[in-house]
Every structure is written in structure tokens, then in C-alpha cells.
Amino acid sequence: MSKKVLVISTSPRKGGNSDALADQFIRGAQEAGNQVEKVSLYEKTIGFCRGCLTCQSTQHCVIQDDANTIVQTMLSADVIVWATPIYYYGMCGQMKTMLDRSNPLFSADYQFRDIYLLAAAAENEKHTVQGAVTGLQGWIDCFERARLAGTVFAGGVTSVGEIQGHSALTQAYQMGKHV
């Protein structure tokens, strides 16, 4: 069955390493017949959550910016894929900001079930991605019907384009195919 897949590329670097993972995931998911939408945060204006909690009663954020449109797309997606660079052993600030801004979904009838994480980092150790996994899991734990369905980690890549030929690209493609 065709699924609505939303891929959120959060790196500030256009065409960077995690963005390349996102594109491979998309290629796989599209080939498998799914309906895929990609959102790149580097071209969006997204302010920090103000913590007012107005969204708990209104299901809308008081800030008028691009996050609102993204949250509406998240609401009706079956699958959400987060692509992030590792910054200080965690997800990048852009991704965390977007997770916080998705708080209007907390009390909404969201559709998403499977959540994926795609991450790239300079270091190539197992623990390098762990902080990002834990951070995303913390968000997922607040959405009972959702689960972390898979993680792809590309370690040992620093500059834009360095990921070329990395086995994680194939893993991301395969994960997309079986979404």
C-alpha cells in the first residue's frame, strides 16, 4: 500500500551529507510506489518554541512562520524521516527546534506511525549517533502510536560530498524501499 512519506532534511548545508542520505531514502521510497514529500529546513524560517503552551488548547502555534505548514504536513504523513548532521553528539539545533515546534501535534489525531532517523558525522564510532537517537526517541515517546522504525548512520564524513560512495547511502536507499 502506498504511504505518505515526509522527509525533513534539517541540515543548514544544502546538498550536505545527511541531505544525501535523505535523497537516497526518497529514491527508494519513490521507487517502491510511495508518495514522498521533502522539506529542507535550510530554506525555511523557523523560530524557537516560546513555551507558552497555547497549542495544547488551540492546536496552533502563536508564531506565524514556516513551521506551521510543516506541522500540518506532519499531521497527515504516515511516515516521517528526519535527516540530521550530528552536532556535539546530538541532533542539530534546527531539528530540535522543529521537534519543539511540532508540539501542536501532541493533542492532535496524528497519522504517523513509523519514524526514521538518518544522520551523518565526522566521527565514525557507534556512540556518535546515540545522542540523536535518544533525543528523537524522547519525542517519539510522547506519541504513543509512533515508533522509531530505523536509523542509518554515516560516520567518517565531514565536508559536503564526502559521503559519496559511503555504504550508508545504500542502506538509506534500501530503508526507503521497504518503508
Ligand SMILES: Cc1cc2nc3c(=O)[nH]c(=O)nc-3n(C[C@H](O)[C@H](O)[C@H](O)COP(=O)(O)O)c2cc1C
Ligand atoms: C557545530 C558542529 C558540531 C559538530 N559536532 C560533531 C560531533 O559532535 N561529532 C562528530 O562526529 N561530528 C561533528 N560535526 C561534524 C558534522 O557532523 C559533519 O560535518 C557532518 O558530515 C555534517 O553533516 P551535513 O553535511 O549533513 O551538515 C559537527 C559540525 C558542526 C558544524
